[in-house]
Amino acid sequence: MKIGVYYSPKTVATSTLEKPSIKDNEALVKVSYAGICGTDMMIYSGQHPRAKAPLIMGHEFSGTVDEIGEGHDFQKGDRVIVEPILNCGKCAACKAGQIHVCASLKYIGIDKDGGFTEFSSIPVDRLRRLPDNVSDEDAALTEPLAVAIHTVRRSSLKVGDTVAILGAGPIGLLIGLIAKEAGAGDIFISDVSPYRLKVATEMGFTAINDANESIVKEVRSHTRNVGADVVFEVAGNQITADQMIDCIKFQGQIVVVSVYKKAPVVNLAAMHFREISLITTRCYSPDDFTKAIKLLEQKTFDVNPLISHILPLDEFEKGFQLMENPESSLKILFHP
Ligand SMILES: NC(=O)c1ccc[n+]([C@@H]2O[C@H](COP(=O)([O-])OP(=O)(O)OC[C@H]3O[C@@H](n4cnc5c(N)ncnc54)[C@H](O)[C@@H]3O)[C@@H](O)[C@H]2O)c1
Numbered sequence: 001m002k003i004g005v006y007y008s009p010k011t012v013a014t015s016t017l018e019k020p021s022i023k024d025n026e027a028l029v030k031v032s033y034a035g036i037c038g039t040d041m042m043i044y045s046g047q048h049p050r051a052k053a054p055l056i057m058g059h060e061f062s063g064t065v066d067e068i069g070e071g072h073d074f075q076k077g078d079r080v081i082v083e084p085i086l087n088c089g090k091c092a093a094c095k096a097g098q099i100h101v102c103a104s105l106k107y108i109g110i111d112k113d114g115g116f117t118e119f120s121s122i123p124v125d126r127l128r129r130l131p132d133n134v135s136d137e138d139a140a141l142t143e144p145l146a147v148a149i150h151t152v153r154r155s156s157l158k159v160g161d162t163v164a165i166l167g168a169g170p171i172g173l174l175i176g177l178i179a180k181e182a183g184a185g186d187i188f189i190s191d192v193s194p195y196r197l198k199v200a201t202e203m204g205f206t207a208i209n210d211a212n213e214s215i216v217k218e219v220r221s222h223t224r225n226v227g228a229d230v231v232f233e234v235a236g237n238q239i240t241a242d243q244m245i246d247c248i249k250f251q252g253q254i255v256v257v258s259v260y261k262k263a264p265v266v267n268l269a270a271m272h273f274r275e276i277s278l279i280t281t282r283c284y285s286p287d288d289f290t291k292a293i294k295l296l297e298q299k300t301f302d303v304n305p306l307i308s309h310i311l312p313l314d315e316f317e318k319g320f321q322l323m324e325n326p327e328s329s330l331k332i333l334f335h336p
């Protein structure tokens, strides 16, 4: 079978491998579409703390059950989505039912081979059934959508709230869609990529190019200098870590979604006088994942405009090169 492999920092290539064999608790999934995520880019750049080469990355993928043993709820031909979290089941977080903050959380596609391949062996309990009316393509966005759902549900967002989203990457845009669904009023979103801002505008958000305007100024001028009720930091750099404090209203809530490559300085002194709260978020719960599938099934909104490219595994390297430039890519899917 054809595979896409991470060999070393900035070195990925198409290769071949024997089809994996499956254990009793596993299914062989024929991958339909697999998305490149920011985390895959972190691995690609050699900055991921756990991922070890050679690795078949990819944790955002849909597929069809190709082989499975007896006694499972799935059978050959079932369309599925993979829920890629692997928790230990033993730590305090797992025992408390908060498996997404497991002390030794692992991921299919990061800690073991994932979805950039024709076939992947997946524990059956990591499979979710795909509703008939959700396309294989859209289904590949279930995982990032679950991140957005978890983020907004963890936030204090209330109907009519003014929201500022720093970063119009796939996660920022999906947070915008979910915030809108949750009843947000004005939604401001910033980026430095005109291409991504154009997609944000088409989705109905007020898009601000932070290369020549300022989201802080824009939000303040639209709120009589009060600020946004909720700010989502989804760009992951020092500039936005400063802006999240400058945009927020007194007693507002900052939600940090970003995984920082370099730890930013957060000005706590500038937060104190306005009683600002700050929360962080990680992944999603099983219930968030269920809700992501449900929203895709209900066609509540269209995630398809997020998909900028669909490439065969033969163009594996090209996918990563495209993804390095936010000006020409958003969500890139491989179609093995
Ligand atoms: N909490 C979680 O579980 C979780 C899950 C997935 C992703 N993440 C993190 O969320 C972040 C966003 O993910 P993504 O996949 O959308 O990544 P991304 O890199 O595609 O998006 C980040 C965006 O920020 C933009 N940006 C850069 N500088 C900016 C600035 N000064 N102002 C405004 N925008 C700016 C970039 O152009 C880019 O479009 C990443 O840090 C990622 O690691 C967290």
Ligand SMILES: [Zn+2]
Pocket (backbone or CB within 6 Å): 037, 038, 039, 059, 060, 143, 144
């Ligand atoms: Zn991801």
Ligand SMILES: [Zn+2]
Pocket (backbone or CB within 6 Å): 087, 088, 089, 090, 091, 092, 093, 094, 095, 101, 102, 103, 104, 105
């Ligand atoms: Zn655990």
